Amino acid sequence: MFSKALGLFAALSAIATALPAVHNSNNVRHHAHSEHRQLMARQENTDIISDGVKIVNNMEKPVYLCGEKYAENWRTNPNGGGISIKISFTPAQDKILQFEYTLQYPTIWWDLSCINMGDNSEFTTMGFRVSSADPTCASATCAPGDHACGAAYLLPNDDWATHACQSKDVLKLDLGSVLA
Template sequence: MFFSNVVISSILAAAATALPRRARDSSNSGSVQIVNNFDTDIYVWSTSAESGSMQTINSGGGTYSENWQTNPNGGGISIKMSTSESQDSVLQFEYTLDSDKLFWDLSSINMDSSSEFVKSGFAAIPSDSSCSTATCEPGDSNCAQSYQHPDDVNTLSCSTDAQYTLTLG
């Protein structure tokens, strides 16, 4: 009995090693880190086909990180940030993976001009220096580097390997 169990286990192990393996997809190795330099906590929801659970980024340097995700319905991902738990007046970091490219933008469409994000400013900087950055200076309620209207053209692209830092304040 023991011998037959050992033989069967050996056969199964040999068969498993002979099966084709899916190569690790290294094209999605990038990520975004959000740094909260505000004096108030920030609430974050990563949204694809459905809104993810709320995360809190503590004030005074707290961080939130997300590896690039794909949306099951083929659309993009929106990381919504707010100073309230009710998703009022949100700044959005939006991205879509397309092969080895990441298309991304910042959106202020659903953000009040009196928002802490406007008062303190924000900047998204990729680790790849050949890629564009987006910076909105403190007080700039009509920042040209963040979507203000749905028909704005502010989508940027970079390699999916790039690491992004989105600094708030």
């Protein structure tokens, strides 16, 4: 029995060490698929050099992101699906606003999802928008207090809320007061 348990432990250890790992700015190693949440304080400077998304917190309180970055260059998901950046007011990541995208070169397909945001969300109260310096790139604005924002997914089948831009574009998601 002990040797079976030891063998199982060894097999699981081997699998765990084979998982892809990433390093954060503090040189702390963690697996790429682990849930790591980062606090994003108000008005952080997150310049990115080329294509990608930049999230700017204009709220009067911190928000949390599931993942290490709040500015990232476009990337593909190894499983073939899209990328979802989840934004919440709590570390538990409940009542989330999602910025979702799929890179299909030369196009970036993106959307905002309010499906898991819950009623009376502070994101709705303060508003949010996605914009780009490229005038041909679609933008989306959910004005403060707009509980039925037509520019975002409110239901899983709101397929008209998907937008497209060139993959060379930088999109900026503003959260909060710049819209007031």
